Amino acid sequence: xxxxxxxxxxxxxxxxxxxxxxxxxxxxxxxxxxxxxxxxxxxxxxxxxxxxxxxxxxxxxxxxxxxxxxxxxxxxxxxxxxxxxxxxxxxxxxxxxxxxxxxxxxxxxxxxxxxxxxxxxxxxxxxxxxxxxxxxxxxxxxxxxxxxxxxxxxxxxxxxxxxxxxxxxxxxxxxxxxxxxxxxxxxxxxxxxxxxxxxxxxxxxxxxxxxxxxxxxxxxxxxxxxxxxxxxxxxxxxxxxxxxxxxxxxxxxxxxxxxxxxxxxxxxxxxxxxxxxxxxxxxxxxxxxxxxxxxxxxxxxxxxxxxxxxxxxxxxxxxxxxxxxxxxxxxxxxxxxxxxxxxxxxxxxxxxxxxxxxxxxxxxxxxxxxxxxxxxxxxxxx
Amino acid sequence: xxxxxxxxxxxxxxxxxxxxxxxxxxxxxxxxxxxxxxxxxxxxxxxxxxxxxxxxxxxxxxxxxxxxxxxxxxxxxxxxxxxxxxxxxxxxxxxxxxxxxxxxxxxxxxxxxxxxxxxxxxxxxxxxxxxxxxxxxxxxxxxxxxxxxxxxxxxxxxxxxxxxxxxxxxxxxxxxxxxxx
Amino acid sequence: xxxxxxxxxxxxxxxxxxxxxxxxxxxxxxxxxxxxxxxxxxxxxxxxxxxxxxxxxxxxxxxxxxxxxxxxxxxxxxxxxxxxxxxxxxxxxxxxxxxxxxxxxxxxxxxxxxxxxxxxxxxxxxxxxxxxxxxxxxxxxxxxxxxxxxxxxxxxxxxxxxxxxxxxxxxxxxxxxxxxxxxxxxxxxxxxxxxxxxxxxxxxxxxxxxxxxxxxxxxxxxxxxxxxxxxxxxxxxxxxxxxxxxxxxxxxxxxxxxxxxxxxxxxxxxxxxxxxxxxxxxxxxxxxxxx
Amino acid sequence: xxxxxxxxxxxxxxxxxxxxxxxxxxxxxxxxxxxxxxxxxxxxxxxxxxxxxxxxxxxxxxxxxxxxxxxxxxxxxxxxxxxxxxxxxxxxxxxxxxxx
Numbered sequence: 001x002x003x004x005x006x007x008x009x010x011x012x013x014x015x016x017x018x019x020x021x022x023x024x025x026x027x028x029x030x031x032x033x034x035x036x037x038x039x040x041x042x043x044x045x046x047x048x049x050x051x052x053x054x055x056x057x058x059x060x061x062x063x064x065x066x067x068x069x070x071x072x073x074x075x076x077x078x079x080x081x082x083x084x085x086x087x088x089x090x091x092x093x094x095x096x097x098x099x100x101x102x103x104x105x106x107x108x109x110x111x112x113x114x115x116x117x118x119x120x121x122x123x124x125x126x127x128x129x130x131x132x133x134x135x136x137x138x139x140x141x142x143x144x145x146x147x148x149x150x151x152x153x154x155x156x157x158x159x160x161x162x163x164x165x166x167x168x169x170x171x172x173x174x175x176x177x178x179x180x181x182x183x184x185x186x187x188x189x190x191x192x193x194x195x196x197x198x199x200x201x202x203x204x205x206x207x208x209x210x211x212x213x214x215x216x217x218x219x220x221x222x223x224x225x226x227x228x229x230x231x232x233x234x235x236x237x238x239x240x241x242x243x244x245x246x247x248x249x250x251x252x253x254x255x256x257x258x259x260x261x262x263x264x265x266x267x268x269x270x271x272x273x274x275x276x277x278x279x280x281x282x283x284x285x286x287x288x289x290x291x292x293x294x295x296x297x298x299x300x301x302x303x304x305x306x307x308x309x310x311x312x313x314x315x316x317x318x319x320x321x322x323x324x325x326x327x328x329x330x331x332x333x334x335x336x337x338x339x340x341x342x343x344x345x346x347x348x349x350x351x352x353x354x355x356x357x358x359x360x361x362x363x364x365x366x367x368x369x370x371x372x373x374x375x376x377x378x379x380x381x382x
Numbered sequence: 383x384x385x386x387x388x389x390x391x392x393x394x395x396x397x398x399x400x401x402x403x404x405x406x407x408x409x410x411x412x413x414x415x416x417x418x419x420x421x422x423x424x425x426x427x428x429x430x431x432x433x434x435x436x437x438x439x440x441x442x443x444x445x446x447x448x449x450x451x452x453x454x455x456x457x458x459x460x461x462x463x464x465x466x467x468x469x470x471x472x473x474x475x476x477x478x479x480x481x482x483x484x485x486x487x488x489x490x491x492x493x494x495x496x497x498x499x500x501x502x503x504x505x506x507x508x509x510x511x512x513x514x515x516x517x518x519x520x521x522x523x524x525x526x527x528x529x530x531x532x533x534x535x536x537x538x539x540x541x542x543x544x545x546x547x548x549x550x551x552x553x554x555x556x557x558x559x560x561x562x563x
Numbered sequence: 564x565x566x567x568x569x570x571x572x573x574x575x576x577x578x579x580x581x582x583x584x585x586x587x588x589x590x591x592x593x594x595x596x597x598x599x600x601x602x603x604x605x606x607x608x609x610x611x612x613x614x615x616x617x618x619x620x621x622x623x624x625x626x627x628x629x630x631x632x633x634x635x636x637x638x639x640x641x642x643x644x645x646x647x648x649x650x651x652x653x654x655x656x657x658x659x660x661x662x663x664x665x666x667x668x669x670x671x672x673x674x675x676x677x678x679x680x681x682x683x684x685x686x687x688x689x690x691x692x693x694x695x696x697x698x699x700x701x702x703x704x705x706x707x708x709x710x711x712x713x714x715x716x717x718x719x720x721x722x723x724x725x726x727x728x729x730x731x732x733x734x735x736x737x738x739x740x741x742x743x744x745x746x747x748x749x750x751x752x753x754x755x756x757x758x759x760x761x762x763x764x765x766x767x768x769x770x771x772x773x774x775x776x777x778x779x780x781x782x783x784x785x786x787x788x789x790x791x792x793x794x795x796x797x798x799x800x801x802x803x804x805x806x807x808x809x810x811x812x813x814x815x816x817x818x819x820x821x822x823x824x825x826x827x828x829x830x831x832x833x834x835x836x837x838x839x840x841x842x843x844x845x846x847x848x849x850x851x852x853x854x
Numbered sequence: 855x856x857x858x859x860x861x862x863x864x865x866x867x868x869x870x871x872x873x874x875x876x877x878x879x880x881x882x883x884x885x886x887x888x889x890x891x892x893x894x895x896x897x898x899x900x901x902x903x904x905x906x907x908x909x910x911x912x913x914x915x916x917x918x919x920x921x922x923x924x925x926x927x928x929x930x931x932x933x934x935x936x937x938x939x940x941x942x943x944x945x946x947x948x949x950x951x952x953x954x
Contacts (some may be wrong), residue, residue, distance in 0.1 A: 021647035022640060050643040055674030059636030062629065062671065066604065066640025069627050072647055074640070092630050097876040156876055194879055196602045196625040196641060198653055203620035203880040205628030207612060215871035216878065223876075391892065392581070393772065424613065425581040425772050426892030426933055462891045508777055511582075511894060564906045564923055576918050576931035577884040582892065583935035587915040618867060619887065620880040745912060771935075779936030779949075782913050 002176050007168035010138040010175045011077060011103045011161075012037035014145030016047045017183040018101070021072035024052040024063035026082060029115045030169045031105045034077040057082035061089035061100075068098035069204060071195035073149065077103035079165065080121040081110060087125065090158075094129025094220065096205060097194070099152030099159070101145060102130075106265065106316075107165040108351045116352020117164040119265060119317035123293065123325045129220050131159040131227055132293040134264040138168060138175045139244070140291075146178075147238050147246060150187055151230045155223045164316070165352060167266040178242050186241045224295040231292060248297035250289040251304050253279060257286025259364065260305065260341065262330055263314040264290040267348075267355050271314065274360035285364065290326055298333040306339035310367050314360075316349040323347070323375040348378040355379075383436040384528050385446040389465060390455035393425040393507070395515030398541050399453070400431035403519055405537035406529040407435040415440045425511065428459060435528060449473065453522055455497070455514050457483055466490065476525050478514050482563045495521035495560040497552075504548035516542060520553030521560035531557050568745050569595040578621035580613040583778025585768035585785055586660070586687040587613065588742040593656065593685055593764075596752035599624055601654040602645075604638040606668060607631040608660035609694040610687075632667045634659040635675035635684055642682045654756055655682035661702035662692045665723050672763075676732035679760040683752065686725070686763070689770035697773045704793075705839070706832055707824045709773075714827035721839060726765055730799050735760040738798040741767050743786035747796060747807065754798070767794040775823025787818040792844040793836075797851070804851040815840050885931070889916070893934030895949040897927055903946035910938035910947060 005013070011034045015023070023042075025035045041047035054060045057078050064074040078086060083104050093100050108118030122132060133148065135141045141163050148159040163169060196204070208216060228248060235246035253275055254260060263271045268289045278285035288304055290297075305311060311334075315324025322328060327345030334340050346363050349355040359379060366372040386403065390396030397418040404416035412435050419430040432446050450473045454460055457479035469475065471489040478497035497514035507513030516538060523531045535550050542549050573594035580587040586609055594601065603626040605611060611628060614621040629637040638657035645653050659668055664686035672684060691709045692698040699709040701723040708714040729737050736758050740748035748766065755762035767788045771778040788794035789809055796807040815837045819825040828836075867882075868874055899910075901924055911919045918931035919938060927938075939947040 022643045024640060024643075048647075050647050052639055052643055052680075053678065054636060054639075055670060055677070058632060059639075059671045059674055062633035062636035063640030063643070065629065065633075066627065066637035066642075067644035068640075070602070070641045070644035070648075072644030074644070088630055089633065092633075095877060194876060196627055198600050198602065198625060201599075201620075201623055201625045201881070203614065203622055203626045203628070204877065206614065206618075206620060206878050206880045207616040208878050209616065212617065212868065212874065212878075215874055218871050219874060219876060222871075424579050425778075426889070427579055428891075458891050564908055564921070566908055566912075566921060568912060570921055572917050574917060575883040575885045576916050576928070577887040577889055578916075579884075579887075579889075580915060582933040583937055584915055588913070591915065591917060615880060615884040615887075617878040618880045619882045619884045621884040623883070742913075777936070779940035781915075781935070782937055782941050 002174050004172050005138065005175050006033060006170050006172050007138045007141050007163045008033035008105070008170065009037050010142040011145060011163070012041065013177050014142040015075045016041050017178065017180060018073065018075070018146060018149045018187060020049055020075040022050050022052065022064065022067035022074040023076065024054050024060045024067070024074065025076045025078065026054050026057045026060045028057070028079045028082040030107060030165045031077045031079045031103065033169070034103055057085045058089060061086045061093060064100045065089065065093050065096060065098055068093070068100050069096060069196050071190070071192055071197070073190040074100050075102070076100070079105040080107035083121050083125060084109065087128070090125055090128035090130055093158045097156040097220070097223070099149070099156055101148045101152055102158065102160050103145070104160050104162045105165050105169045106162045114351050115165060117167055117316060118350050118352070119162065119315070122160060122162045123317050125160070126294055129157065130294065131157055131224070133159065133161045133291060134293060135161060135163045135168065136266060136268040136289065138171070138173050141168065142175055142177065143238060143242065143244055143246065146183055146187060147234045150234050151227060153190055153192070154230050155227045157220070157223050157227060162265070164266040182241060186237070228295045228297065246291065248292045249300050249304070250291055252287040252289065254286035254288055254304055257284050258307065258309045259283060259285045260288060260308040260311045261285070261314060261360070262288045262290055262311060262326060264293070264326060265316060267314060267316060270355055270357055271360050273357045274364065277357065277361060278364060293326070296329055296333065301330065301333050302337055305334060305341060306337065308341040311341040311343045312363060312367055313343065313345050314355070314363070315345065315347045316355070318347050318350065327375065344372050345375040346378045347376070353379060383434060383440070384451060385449045386433040386435070386451040386453060387446055387449035388431040388453045388455065389459045389463060390429050390431070392427045392429050393511045393513070394455045395513045396429050396431045396455055399455070399515035399519055400433045402516065402534060402537050402541050403433045403522070403529065404435070405540055406533035409533045409536055410529060412437060413439050415443070419445060428463060451522070451526055451528070452476070453518055454478060455518055474526050476518065476522050476560070478518055492563045493521060493525035493560050494563060495556045497521065497556055500552045500555050500559070504545070504552050506545060506548055506552060516549040517552040517556045520556030524557045524560045525562070568592065568749055571595060571598065573599055573623045575621045575623060578613050578615060580609070581770070581772055581778070583771045583781040584609070584613070585742045585770065585781050586610065586689060589685070589687045589748070589766045589768050590658065592742065592745045592748050593752050594624060596749040597654045597656060597756060600652060601656055602626065602641055603656045603658050604629055604634055604641060605658050606634040606663045607694070608663050609689070610658060612694060631663055633671055634663055634668050636671040638682045638684070639675050639678070639680040642680060657682060657684040659684070659686055660693070661686060661688040661690055662700045665702045665725050666700055673732065676729060676734050676761045676763070679734065681759050681761070683755050683762045683764065685766060687766050687768040689768045689773055690722070691773050693770050693773045706828050706836060708827060709824070717827065729763045733802065734763060736762040736798070736800050737764070739765045739767070739794065739796050741785045741789050741794065741796060743782050743789065744796065751798060773824070776821045780821055784818065784821060787813065791815050791818040791840065793818055793840055795844055795847055797847065802854055804847070804854050806847055806851045812844070888930045889933050890930045893932060895934045895936060896929065896952055897932065897934070897936070897938050897947045898950055899925065899927065900946045900948065903944045905944055907943060909941055909943060913937050913941050
């Protein structure tokens with residue numbers, strides 16, 4: 001049934017539909033409504049789950065790890081400072097091959113204190129071995145949580161689903177919430193081969209020397225490669241069951257485009273409007289929505305890009321001392337292809353600053369009029 | 383370049399031995415490098431330590447696959463770790479042992495010295511865990527000549543903080559009593 | 564031949580513990596008490612390494628290696644999962660050293676205690692960061708030399724009173740134990756296992772290389788710690804203190820003289836330790852009468 | 855004590871990443887590692903003095919003294935810590951200077 005709900009509540013409904021045995025979370029603006037809603041669902045008996053109200057995000061992830069290692073599906077949610085505090089345990093979860101699913105509300109890193117949108121918190125976790133999804137709207141949040149459990153449990157890797165602070169977390173919009181029975185059919189029981197089992201006493205995570213550590217890392221990398229296939233497969237299955245198709249990246253009017261945008265998060269909707277506007281003005285503009293950041297969709301990107309003259313990458317993040325993070329990764333992915341567009345990077349909207357259709361139009365114009373540098377701080381009060 | 387591997391057990395001082403040896407060679411103007419193999423150091427568990435000595439700057443790091451000199455602080459390790467399999471023919475083995483325990487000594491220069499007796503006589507370490515590192519260095523100096531006994535003695539204070547005199551005497555006695563088989 | 568403790572062994576020989584390790588004995592006894600329907604969670608500590616490198620394990624029960632701060636939080640997750648799977652009869656044992664309990668893991672432990680999560684948390688306390696080479700922890704006793712408090716600047720702070728901190732959380736059961744009294748230790752672990760909620764057991768675990776004594780004296784020192792009241796044995800069940808009476812206290816010097824980590828102490832420093840020990844033991848006995 | 859199962863020496867079990875479990879999962883008992891070589895001193899029981907009180911079995915950290923009528927020391931694993939000799943009420947165990 002369709003409900004007008006915030007991104008946070010969409011995440012809570014999605015978590016509930018996936019029937020996690022264990023939820024373990026610590027409150028942090030702007031994620032609090034996720035945990036509050038789940039707490040009420042448990043209290044009202046709507047959700048049979050053990051909600052551990054831990055004393056910190058570090059313990060939130062540690063408890064999820066314990067639960068998942070014991071063979072139970074587990075869920076948590078956090079943001080910025082909390083995600084940073086979890087950093088050690090993010091490696092622990094991924095290296096232990098535990099398919100934990102986590103909501104991360106993209107929020108800028110303090111100080112100065114801020115609670116508004118910025119992707120640097122999650123992108124800074126790119127090497128921890130977690131799959132990373134970036135959602136455009138509240139429907140996608142709900143849909144991606146459900147798909148993430150199926151993907152994660154197939155490849156035995158955890159998944160982090162990011163949504164923009166306030167633009168999505170606290171913005172209400174219509175979301176189709178599927179019936180529990182349909183999700184139960186879509187999402188098989190979590191029954192891992194490797195788990196803490198008293199009938200099969202094994203030790204998990206014991207010391208490994210240089211003799212085998214390298215190979216264990218390769219196996220995780222292989223799982224990430226498998227995830228590229230699984231994300232598309234599960235995205236198609238999701239379309240069959242729920243009518244909405246998803247994939248690693250999603251082109252929009254990109255086939256004949258000579259001017260391509262690449263963007264992620266809630267900003268993508270604004271870029272769709274800009275593309276439509278440019279198309280009306282007879283300009284062949286198109287968009288590549290970067291839905292997945294890890295595993296990085298290099299092969300899909302290479303297929304979509306040739307033919308375009310200009311590629312403009314929008315980042316609501318910055319890797320200080322370098323440039324926008326999607327910008328760097330996209331350039332790297334395309335480094336060795338022949339028909340390569342000129343690639344421009346634009347950081348915009350840090351700390352929750354709005355990015356409007358006009359802003360995107362200005363960006364496009366600055367490229368056409370050759371005013372844009374290779375990497376630009378759009379909207380900076382100079 | 384000389385590549386020396388010390389075979390010992392946790393607590394016997396193999397790591398300190400590798401450093402004192404490096405210091406000694408350094409005092410003779412050589413380029414040196416000393417490092418332990420970091421694994422599960424537990425009192426009693428097998429431990430390896432390495433020293434490289436050269437006349438020019440040493441650029442390679444990491445474990446020494448086939449040392450030209452092996453120093454064995456615990457005789458039991460010779461068989462337990464199959465030490466000779468890693469040694470090039472013609473290399474030298476100095477063993478803390480009162481009797482020869484290498485059956486095919488012919489393709490190696492094998493020296494033995496009862497370092498445990500020398501050390502325990504001077505209460506270096508305790509009965510369950512004699513510390514033989516400085517003693518065996520005395521034997522190594524005589525057996526290989528890669529460093530003078532005086533250099534070892536002058537290098538000791540930097541790493542030997544307790545019973546310095548007894549350690550020096552033990553090294554001297556080992557220097558005198560080491561025998562080639 | 565009558566055994567005074569259960570015969571079942573759930574730890575394997577061939578582990579990498581140092582000669583005379585009390586931490587190894589403590590685990591042997593705890594698993595005797597709990598039996599094979601037990602899952603162990605171990606953070607960074609000596610047991611991380613001594614329990615064997617991949618693919619070997621010294622445990623004959625399932626166990627999970629976790630990060631240093633997370634013994635309590637990870638164990639809490641394991642127990643929650645088991646309960647949701649209808650396997651609430653499986654014991655969960657969080658097994659940490661003093662560093663992982665007194666210092667880096669105290670926040671997670673306090674959270675679990677406040678929530679009264681249902682598992683047993685055992686701290687085997689060898690009074691310093693032994694696995695990393697004997698650095699000082701807040702559990703290191705006053706006067707002790709470690710690699711970070713050398714003898715000319717020995718540890719100046721008294722041992723952190725972790726037991727009172729846990730008792731202040733009003734957990735249902737807490738006890739101290741020593742490997743010199745295995746029957747007492749096993750009875751306390753079994754008592755703890757019969758109670759719902761967060762149970763804390765603090766085991767003194769002398770360490771030959773860390774305390775600098777010959778390995779044969781591990782049991783003797785585990786006994787002297789109790790007889791000198793440096794580490795009195797007692798239980799706190801629903802707030803009620805029960806102290807084990809061991810006759811007249813032996814002088815602290817009896818305990819200290821065997822240990823190289825105290826060799827540098829002057830007479831008045833040992834007297835200070837004796838006075839502090841007496842004062843704290845008096846306080847403990849008062850708690851027994853009052854509470 | 856039930857015989858610990860014989861297992862292939864750990865290092866021989868894996869050839870490539872394909873043989874590895876997804877993460878470090880250990881099931882080989884550490885009893886494949888014979889720690890007897892760690893000893894400098896070896897305990898020897900004088901069965902004339904031994905009264906089978908099993909205190910040596912009780913206090914052995916390595917679980918390498920058998921709980922039978924007469925305790926026996928499994929030298930494959932004994933690290934020579936000396937606890938049994940030190941704690942034996944009848945002084946029936948001597949630590950001798952040999953691997954035994």
